[in-house]
Amino acid sequence: YSLVSREVIADSLEVVSAGMNHDGLIAVGGCDKNMPGCVMAMARLNIPSIFIYGGSILPGIGPAGEDIDIVSIFEAVGRNQAGTLDKKGVHKIECEACPGAGSCGGMYTANTMSSAIEAMGLSLPYGASNPAVSAAKEREAFLAGKQVVQLVKDNIRPRDIITRKSLENAYTFVLSLGGSTNALLHLMAIAKEAQVEWTLADFDRIGAKVPHLADLKPGGRYVMHDLHKVGGTPPVLKALLDAGFLHGDCITCTGKTLAENLKDVDTIYKNPKQDVVRPLNNPLHASGHIVVLHGNLAPDGAVAKIAGLKSSKITGPAKVFDGEEACFHAIQERQIKAGDVVVIRGEGPVGGPGMREMLSVTAALVGQGLGDSIGLITDGRFSGGTHGLVVGHVSPEAWVGGPIALINTGETITIDAEAKIVKVHLDDAELQKRKAAWKTPAPREKAGVLAKYAKCVKSASEGAVTY
Template identity: 35%
Template sequence: MSEKKQRRSQLSYGPRNKDGFIHRSWMKSEGLPDDVFDGRPVIGICNTWSELTPCNAGLREIADHVKRGVWEAGGLPLEFPVMSLGETQMRPTAMLFRNLLAMDVEESLRGNPVDGVVLLGGCDKTTPAQLMGAASVDLPTLVVSAGPMLNGKYRGRNIGSGTDVWKFSEAVRAGSMPLRDFLAAERGMSRSPGTCMTMGSASTMACLAEAMGIALPYNGTAPAVDARRRVIAHESGRLIVDLVQRDVRLSHLLTRAAFENAIRVLAAIGGSSNAVLHLLAIAGRLGVALRLQDFDDLTATVPLLVDLQPSGRFLMEELHYAGGLPAVMQQLAPLLDAGAPAAATTTIEGHYRDAECFDSDVVRTLAEPVKPVAGIWVLRGNLCPGGAVMKPSAASAALFRHRGRAVVFASIEDLRARIDSPDLAVDEHSVLVLQGCGPRGYPGMPEVGNMPLPRKLLERGISDMLRLSDARMSGTAFGSVILHVAPESAIGGPLALVRDGDEIVFDGPARRLDLLVSPEEMAARAAQWQAASTDAAPARGYARLYVDHVLQADQGCDFDFLVGGSGSAVARESH
């Protein structure tokens, strides 16, 4: 950093006048000595710890380890809380509040005298929200994740968060698993603090932060209770001080090359489809040109390299012990941009150049992958003019090409009321269609896209069907599920026009999704839908703001007025 450039913190703590007196004096009430205001970097520790967010329950201790590193490197660490989004606890869906947390982070960083920030997140929406807010302010930034919890245990075998829940639930509904066994599995599923130990959205985003060079190696995989997680926190505290001193801001690291590497890693690890929304939103805050189509183009030749639930067999502990994300990136190296920048090393190649793989069953090679088809399929057709996505690594290859008649549910409540009815007109060739669950329609775009199969089909041994919606699904979920249909049904997208019995054609390899209804009939239905629509927006509060300003899924579901950063300067200051 240039010697002539004054740090943000010194605008508050440097002046030898009334304003400086006020800032310094109030901070000294916390027991801080005079010399910590001598111009050293002030590091904000942005913490989403909460007892209502079990994934993040270990972050209070992690913050202390970050502080140790900051003090050691000559900085002043100041921890502050922001909203915490517990995926398993929040209603109606944590995604509704991702943008609110992003606003909380952005304004907390801009309004307070900090020179750099370490983001402490874990549960699904906390990491992307924190990065969105930090990207808008563009300070030196690092991510330290909560880390995955220990493997679940049930009757002597490993079980995985979410993934096995869906399997057990369907088994109970099919009559093949007693309720007492279901509840016994519940007791063994979550055995420690930390995020899902499957490759859900939390582990996906932690790995992608590492792949983009804004988190230290092994941040994505070290278990929450492992001592290595504390070492990562300590080293991140030291590194953030160095980044401030060199003025290495988030925009210097999150380049187009970094996003491209992240998308290819997303495919290789079998990562969550939710990452599509989050990476689009983060890129939008930075002004990086990233399109929905890029997720297909960049992953078309990337196979699945990690044998991990829900796309494979193992869990996050096994991935970490096998060599973590560096081992994966080393295998993926021919497809990565080795020169992309990284905070801890000159380039991202430094993260994986000397990595070793210790278990070739967990981390495979390009020549012998887990599955040849991975990544994100971006579909086009008259049902999704704005696009739709599918995660083929979690789907059934037998359904990659499919033609069937629609069974339509107008809402998630409608689905829950009728899915187990013996009178439901459905067979294994049908396509389950769920409407009203997009960004505005729910609102918040819930994780209900992996609809439960009809009970009468489960009882016959049917384990997968083609499912289609404008909703999301958990990264821990699996099945032949088409998601994020845009534009959504609540604003009159073609999904709203589908009726029971309509034929739908899906061709995954060709990336097509079409409703076999004439353009004239589609136009007539659209006119009828518009005339009959009685959808009402929330009357007040944040939900009203969300519905009025949220963008569609193909644009990342950010708010229209938050796209693009506004920097770290405070418009007006007074005391």
């Protein structure tokens, strides 16, 4: 139901706000799907609007005094299965990982989207980095209430703010921070609601030139609270603007342009003690950490995240699973070995239905010490907390007869993130023969919201929108 909820949230806001004939709108969101859902509704309604991010959680304290977060729990389960952590250790991490209110603390999907929305101009400056439990977040909420009234007076609307240029700003910021692959799905959906043409090729174009700068989890060391402590999001935006990566002339919900908002902000590099954000001349990656791949397994595209990887290429035998549960069981039984390429299919927007995140699988693999030595391909999604050589959003998906439906365990697969290729070592004639023999599976859901979703949802390569 996770991705499905994005559409339900957008539709619900539309129904209530349009039904009540609101003059303006403030939406408060605090996790993965309600943020894009809120912004989709804002763009659809096109009434003066401001988004308030509920804010990020503070880190927990691990057994050795280290910072831990929600993903630490999933990885602890894998360590327990591998015999390197006992149940008491798992329980201690479970008790400490989430110490209070707020969205997951790393540069996972929630903080990715809050950062994208701030760079896009639909939330106030510092909105993405102000912690959930802070006086700064309270002040932000108060100011948003005043500012939305001014937006109504000035008749500044979401489609004035959400433009091709501001979407480029949003994705540029996502790349610089090491954000989640889910941003691609959500930004495409937001673009559609704002009536802006946007495709996977746009992400690929921007990714080729934007450096990955922030050393944030899951691929790095820090969480959003650490970025807040060294200045927050605007100083990073200022550094990107000064370096020519952002469009400063985009109007924002302050009524000013992005450049005007940042005029009196020092760049992050004015703080000599911080090491959360790397220098522009010494980035973590010289170009984007998210890459769009194509090949005979993904003719319409797939998405990989290469932050924190020791290797961006693997060729190995496929271990094919129909669904996440079958794969997770195999991991528990220690059936996955170094060098394997795990394939999880039937998890796309139609097949799921709902395109689930494979976090339990990837975290278990990391916990067993396999995160750097296997590849994983799926027509589903990945949590923003996922790391490793993983390829998601494979399109077309298995349930509609995409090539991922046609492969078998033992066949050789190559993932090459540098060359942007994902392929099975079979010729076109063999794939065409298998496609001719393939039959459409019966729907998994016969009634209810999932059945409705499966009938109308589009491909992941189009943002998994429903119209």
